[in-house]
Every structure is written in C-alpha cells, then in structure tokens.
Amino acid sequence: MASSSFKSSDSVRSAAPLRHAQSLTFAEPLSMERGGELASPTVCFETYGTLAPDAGNAVLICHALSGDSHVAAHDAADSPGWWDIVVGPGKAVDTNQLFVICPNMLGGCRGTTGPNSINPATNLPYGCDFPAITTSDIVELQRRLIDHLGIRRLLAVIGGSMGGHQVLNWAARCPNRLAGAVAIATSTRLTSQALAFDIVGRNAILHDPNFLAGQYYGAEAGGASAGLAIARMIGHITYLSREAMHDKFEDDRYQPRDVHTSFEKAFSVGSYLGYQGQRFIERFDANSYIALTKAMDLFDLGRTREELAMTFPRANCRWLVLSFTSDWLFPPEQSQEIVSALLASGRNVTYCNVPSRCGHDAFLLEDDLALYGELIRAFLDTLKGSADGPPEGSRRSEVAESPPNAFNVFESHRLDYDRILALIPPGSSVLDLGCGQGELLCRLRQRGHSKLVGIELDEDALLSCLRNAQDVIHADLNRRLPQFDTGQFDVVVLSQTLQTVLDVEGVLSEMLRIGRLGIVSFPNFAYRKLRQMLTEEGRAPEALGVLHHKWYNTPNLRFFSIADFETLCREKGIAILQMLALDTEAGVDVADNPNLNADLAIFVLGR
C-alpha cells in the first residue's frame, strides 16, 4: 500500500491536518462517467481496527457533502472525527472487531483528487476544468481502494445523506462486493426542494465576482468566499429541523454570539450562521462544493417504483435503511421509496423511521443514538461471518428460541401461533403484519422458511426483531402498504392485531392483495365469558384489554365477534377457506358453537 502522510492542500489553508490519513495514487487513469479522465487519481483515507486474515471484517464508511476521511479519532490525542459517536472501540461500528475504511471522496478537497489538485496538463489547479463527476465515479475510486486493500467482499458499506447515495451506488454497481448496506437519511434522488437549495447555493458562488471563473487559487481575494459562505448557511438551515433551531436559538434570540464574521450578527441564529459560513470558507473549496453538489443533484436511480426496482436486481446484500422523522431535506418518504424498491426486488431489508427532533443532522448527533446506533450494531452483528460466504441463503445465523412474546392478549402461551404455524404451508413466503418482536417469524425460520418479512410500528419491538436477525419494516397498518406487490407473498398473517386497527377494511384488502392466503386471528367478542361480563355485570369486558388495560386506554379499538367477521367477509366477497376456534384458557379447540365458546378465532382467507 502506497502510504504517505497527508499534506493539506495549499488552497484550503486553515484546514487541520489529518495526522492518520494515508494517501494512495493510482497509475491507471480514471475515466469519468460523463466524459474526461483523471490521469493518476489519488485517494486519501483513514483506517481503524485490524483487517482479519480472511479480510471478512471490513466496513467502508462513505462521508457526506462536507465530510472527510477523519470519521473518528484514532486515539485520545487525536482531533475529533465527524462520527466519533458511532465509530470506535465498543461503539455501534465496533473497531475492536471491524476494520473500518473511510476515504475522502473524489472531487473533495481533503486529500483525494479534486478541483484544487494540480492538473498535469497545465500544472495549475484544475479549478473549473475538473471533469464533471458522478456518484459512480466517486464509488469507482473507492472500489479501487478496496481492491488495493485486498478486500474481496466488504462486510458492509455505510453512509448517510450523500454518503447514502454512494451506498446505493455500491449495491447497484458492485452487488457481489458487499454483504450489507446501511443507507441512512438518504434518497434515490433529491427532492425538488433539496435540489432547489443546492442550485441557489451554486448561484451564490458562481455570481460571486471573486469566483474568477473558478481559477481563484492564487488570487488575493479569491475563493468566492461570500458565495460559498451563503451556500453553507443555506445548507445549515436545511440540516436542522425547525424544532432543533427553536431549541438552539430561541432562548437567546436577540443575543448574538461573540463570533468573528463579516456577516449579519443581529440575532443569535445569525451569529451562528455567520460563524458556520466563515468556518466553512476556511476549510472548504468552492469548486469542490460545486462539483460535489452537482454529483448529488445528478444522482437519480429513477422516479417510479418500477424504475427503482430495476436498479437492485442483483443487490442481494442485506439492507438496513434508516430515516429520521424530522428530516425534511431527505424526508422519510424517500427512504420508504428505497425500501419499497428493495422489497419489490425481493431484497432482505430492515427499515426504521427513527423518531427525532434533530432533522437531517440526526445521524451525526447523540440525541437518537440509543435507537439508530443499536440498529446499526444489531445489523452488523447479523452480517458477521457472511462477508465471504455465498451471497444468498447463508445470511442468517440460527437463533435460539426467542423469549415468549410479552404482548399476549391473555398473557399466556400464544396458542394461536401453534395453530397459525400449522396452517402455513411448508416453505411458503410469509408477511407478518404487526409482527411484534418477531416470535412467529423466528419459529417459521426454524422450520426452514426463507422469505419472511415483518411489519411493526413499535421501535423497540423492531430492534428486537433485528437482533433476532429478522427483517422488519417500520410501518403503520392504518396506511396502505404500497411497498408490497400484489401476490408477493404466499401468506400474509395478521395475528391479534385487527382489533387495534382503525382501517379494518383497508388492512384486509391489502392483506389479500399482497398474499395468496390471509391468516387472521382475533379475540372473539361474543365469547361466553365476555357476554356474561356485559350481561351480568353491565361492564365492558375486561379481557378486551391487554396487559391490564382498561376500556379507556386499551389499544383494542374494534370489537367484533366471529359472526360479525363472517358477515364482513360475506359482504366484501372474501372467501373463508378455513376457520379455527380456540379456547385459549383451556388450551383446546372449540367445535361446538364457536361464537359462544371460543375466545379466539383464526380465519384462513382467500380472494
């Protein structure tokens, strides 16, 4: 490995040197996707941890627009990295076990070849002559680095925001080179709004008279400082949520911080933006800003689900997709589009929309780390040992019998699971709507089923699923489920969940659209004991509540009997293929008058 100490570019004067950075220059030219080439591209990168002898523990981290190779501090004396909270010994990306590589991206200004590098044709910095780059070009240089490091297959590629674009590109272009993909707060292409902000930022730079058509490197007042600072200020607003800005700036709204800046300082938020703008022009290059935002703006995997699905036909890594509720720059809907496309391609994906007040920057902040960090950790755990294994089939380690589900209606053994398991044909694919901690799915996996997906709304339950290596999608059953294709699963299960759903008709309709068979279990409201409670005591039956919930706080919102459900099926033209009635207290099946004697019913439904 051609390792040399990092030397900061002359044109970016005050950026702190990266002590542990290595740089590697390739003799072979790099041809750019949109034309042009770089004669001998250099990549600057840092590594953490030790590469395993089989090179099976390597994780590539892709930084976002203004990041660099310094993802984490190397030791106590080192300067902080941009993702210290996630990467390090014992952390979510555990460098005690993993070998982490973080390269500065192509077109950047922190050591990797970019517009401020010397153009061998002119012996001057490239400036505006730097060829237009795309996400594919950025990833291609990273691939060369990974080749050079002797890594055949990465355990995972991880990136947020523009780094997430690189993750998607890795999976699309080099599907056999990674076992796992972690795409955080990213998109298949920018929203028109995000695109608009980028464009205004570039306009500010390009119309700055000191931009000098990009050849400002030697000039006195060079660098389009004002324009670059304006672009950065716009960026900073978009990285924070409105709530986060409120928290940060409302208490001292009229007390600007004492910062050195030539920009307006009348308000607290103004001094912050002025400071951020000022700091940025000291460490970043305007030409890089233009080149990288253009690469981001041109990134486009397609608009429709069908177009997107065609991107990932061979990307048979496991996927973890994360979004943050208050992120309006890369809003959750965009992550959901990625998930939808992956599901359409039959990919193994877990998705969580992390509740957050922090906006787009959430993945760089500690506030929500307890959830998103643990999801990343659990996901990487499921991948271990799979980097060099065959791409399909081996991804799941056998899990122990999962603990009894804590959310039982009658707080006993889920007898309905036994019966539902028996109703599911061997080897069939199963979607479990409201899967909880994934108990049913884990039991199916033990039985040898391979295509298993859960839907769950509760984040803690979702994390438990992932810890059990069970794919799960964070979604609300009261919305439709367009992320799934018609007929995509053999069986769709809805166990003891229908009574909690507001849109009963919608859920049933989606169930029978997505599955050939639907299996529904629910508590029978006309069960003898419940009738008695109402008739003899004049009270709402307590057993309708779960976990000692009362009538006024139970999650159960729909009350219906076996007879009611049968009527609904008849009215809606739903075929009842089979019905099992249980007395779960006695642990027996009920043959005689189920609507009176069963406390739980299981229906097998067809279209």
Add this chain to the structure above:
Amino acid sequence: MASSSFKSSDSVRSAAPLRHAQSLTFAEPLSMERGGELASPTVCFETYGTLAPDAGNAVLICHALSGDSHVAAHDAADSPGWWDIVVGPGKAVDTNQLFVICPNMLGGCRGTTGPNSINPATNLPYGCDFPAITTSDIVELQRRLIDHLGIRRLLAVIGGSMGGHQVLNWAARCPNRLAGAVAIATSTRLTSQALAFDIVGRNAILHDPNFLAGQYYGAEAGGASAGLAIARMIGHITYLSREAMHDKFEDDRYQPRDVHTSFEKAFSVGSYLGYQGQRFIERFDANSYIALTKAMDLFDLGRTREELAMTFPRANCRWLVLSFTSDWLFPPEQSQEIVSALLASGRNVTYCNVPSRCGHDAFLLEDDLALYGELIRAFLDTLKGSADGPPEGSRRSEVAESPPNAFNVFESHRLDYDRILALIPPGSSVLDLGCGQGELLCRLRQRGHSKLVGIELDEDALLSCLRNAQDVIHADLNRRLPQFDTGQFDVVVLSQTLQTVLDVEGVLSEMLRIGRLGIVSFPNFAYRKLRQMLTEEGRAPEALGVLHHKWYNTPNLRFFSIADFETLCREKGIAILQMLALDTEAGVDVADNPNLNADLAIFVLGR
C-alpha cells in the same frame, strides 16, 4: 382626499404602472419607533367598492413582503391583482358590499415612501439612510390614511404572512378602530428557521459588491441584482411546500423552461428560480427588501402565552385566524399561539388549520379557496353592521334555530341537548368539546349566554358554526388543550364525543382543569338492547355505530357502560355531582336500573 395618479419610481424601472393607484402625502412628519422621522410621508393605495355613508363597510387589506396596493383588478381591462381570487364583486371580500382599501406599505418600493424615495435632506434617494422601520411604523401610516378617509372604525383588517403582522399590530395598538381581524398564515414572531432564511437573504444582498452600501440608484451595474435575486430564490423555496414543489417540478425535472436568466438552468426547478429571481430584480428594490425583512424579523409580540396575552387586553374585535397545514414558513403552531393568547385574553376567535398541499403561498392560491375563502366570507358576514356599534356585546346577530344536527347517535332529536341545557346554570360561560355544527351553543346563545366557545375537528362543521356566528376552534381532542386556562369556563361540555376519543383520561382531565363543572354525555354500552344483541345474536351491537356505521368503520372507539364510567370517576377522584339516565328512543328519563335501561347517560362532574 389628495388624490393623484401613481407614478412608478425611477429606481424600479420595469414595474408595471398601477393605473388606479392614488397617492396621498402628509405634511406632518412621521416619527419612527426606533428613531428618525420622515418629513412628509406618502402613502400609495387603491380602493374598491363604495364607502357607505356611515363609513361602516370599510375593510383594510395589508399586503405581504413583496406585494403592493394592487390587490385586485379594477375592471376587465386592468392588470391582475395579487388577490383577485378573494377580492372583487361577489367574492369572499365582496366589493359589491364592502369598501376595500389596500395601501402599499411603508418602506416598500411601489409608491409609498421607502428607501428609493427622495430624502429631502440630500435630494438623493434615502438608500441605506432610510430609517429603520417597524410594523408599528407601517401601521401608523395606514392609520393616517384611514383617518384621512374619514373611517372611524374599520369593519375588518385582513392580512396574510407579513400582512398578518400588521393585523396583529392594528388590534394591539388601535383596538377600538376595528370590529374584526383576519390574521392569515402569520405569527407573533418568526420562527428561528424563518429568521435564518431572511438573514441569509440579506447577507447575499449586503455582500454583493454592486450593493455599493445601498447608494446604487444611479450606478450602471447597481442594485445588488445578484444578491437580491438569491434572496428572492431562497424566499420562493420557503413559500412552497415540498409537496407543491414536487407537483410543479418532478414531471419535467431535467427540462429547464426556456427563460432568460443569468442563473443556473440545468433543472426545471432551477429555471423557475432563475426566472423568479430575474423578474424580482426588475420590480423590487434591494434596500426595500432589507428594510422590510428587518421589520418582519423584529416583529415580536412575545414568546410565552402570558406575554402574548398581555398584547391583546383591549383588542375586543372578533378574530378569524387561519393557518395552512403544509405551511412551514409560518407553521400552524404559530397561528395556534395567537389563538391561545387571544383565548387567554377572553377574545372572540375562530380558528381553522386549512388542509393544504400548497405551503405558505396557499392563501394566495385557488386550491383551498373553497374553505378559506368561505371562512373569510362567513366571518365578514357576522361583522356587518358592527363597525360602528359598541365594541362588546353587540357583535352577534340573532340566529334562527339552527337545523337539527346531522350527527346524532340515534338519528333522532338530540334529547340530551335539552337535558344538558337544563343542567347549565343561566349565564354561565361554556366550552363545548366536539361542538359539531354548534347546535348546543346556538341554543345557549338564544338563552342569553355570552361567553361560548366550541372545539371541532371537522372543517365543514366548523364553517357551519362560523356561519351561525359561533366562535369555534379547530383542534383535536386527543391532544391536550393548553390554549385554555385553568378554570377559564364555568362549564365544559362533552356531548356524545367521549366514545370517539383515544385519550379518554386526558380529555376528562383537561375538561375538569378548564371548567368548574364538566358535563359528559355518552351512549350506555350496557343498555338492555345492546346486551341482548351481544347475548342473543352474538354480534357487536349495531347501535354503537352512527349513521349506519358498522363495527369496522364506526368513529366510536371506546365502549363503556354507566357502571364503567362511575368506576373510572371513583378511581381518578372525579366527583360525580349529578347523573341523568335517558331512554332516548322512548324519550323519557330512566330511574330504575339505569345501567340496564338507559341508552344515554349524562354526568355532571366536578374536581
């Protein structure tokens, strides 16, 4: 009235002349709130319709940041106005009946004195020497105009966005000069996020080398065109919602429109922004942009509800406050803060959060006009004849008996209303949670109650309330009701709504916090017929549904009996002061075993 034809300012070269504008110059200097004065300020304005002999039909419309006096076209040959969809003959602000005045605001650049006006001290345009202006200064000049027109009391002041700031200022400073206030998509002060966008826009202008410290009026390349265009582009993004931008620009994302602009045109949205920026610098003045955004940024009625409440102690006009769900620049929460402050001051206010995809610009667009336009029309109707009446007490015209409420549980006469009316002490103040179309409140008004407020979630029902001159607040009972003070009402009513609420405990707790007495009516789930349906037929009782709803789509989500409710009250320490049990089918009171024989119960509760 000193009327003269409008002459467009030299410094704003290409702005279309306003043919019907009048201008009025005052000999008396205008002292500015933050120091300085204008020797002989001029106001440019347009009027529509005819002032009534008693001057009681005058409506003042305040424009937003970049608007002008041309709110509507005067005739078919006239150029379009900025609010043609709302103002005109037969429209929501009906110029067949009303006399509409729209002045260009102080500091603007469309005829009213602003930075591009001649400074008599130097005989040059003011430029940066224009004194800092505030919303109060803007309103003060409007007040002089209203005085000059001989209008003692305006029927209403209407404004959106920054125009809404002027409405709030009018009500705070001149409480006796207006009968109604319509505050649309506005706030008591900007969010930190909105403030940040303004600051970046100003930074772009001030750092434009062609700004020439604001004295660019004679200069060749003057006017800080690039900076002003950048500011305008940022503004345009904030005026649209993300959804609206998607709708506008996704179909032709890569097909820029064929516009003349020096800015980036690589994307559809970029060509739009470039065009908007270019158009703006042809009609607007950079110094005005700075002066007006600063006035907007400094507008601040206080941060806490208590501070805000002190602003409106005498603002005893009627209020209509409107926000739009997708407005992220002046988000609905901010309108809700205004409403909360007004309620804290005991003001008469109706509030609606209009469902919209259009973002902040929604109030200028036709998409949601069917709701917000009709609300404005209904509100103005309730004010008619009140401009010259005494400020308090006379605001309500007597209404006819309202039509029977269409949302009856048993689709019969609301017997419970008769009983509830009888339980409410004469003259007491009443808050009705889930008031529907306001039937109960109208009946109370006929009985002489004066302080009556409804809460309703359905927008159509809300519009019906307003048409009945009944104040109503758009809110979801499942959220807490911090807009109301502890003990603010004598009685809080919750009639046949508790069973539809998810947060039962929260609603009851809020009810007894806000009211001295709570009156709750609900269907009794243990009513004999309902028991029989379950016991004898084994089916969920149909009567639990309203309007023929079934178990799977009824809005009723909580099922409880009189006995259940009594238990809850005992457990939560709620005092039951009285209980009435009704058989609404028979139309009689039930004395014997109410939990079995009553289909409806009414409880009077105390803390």
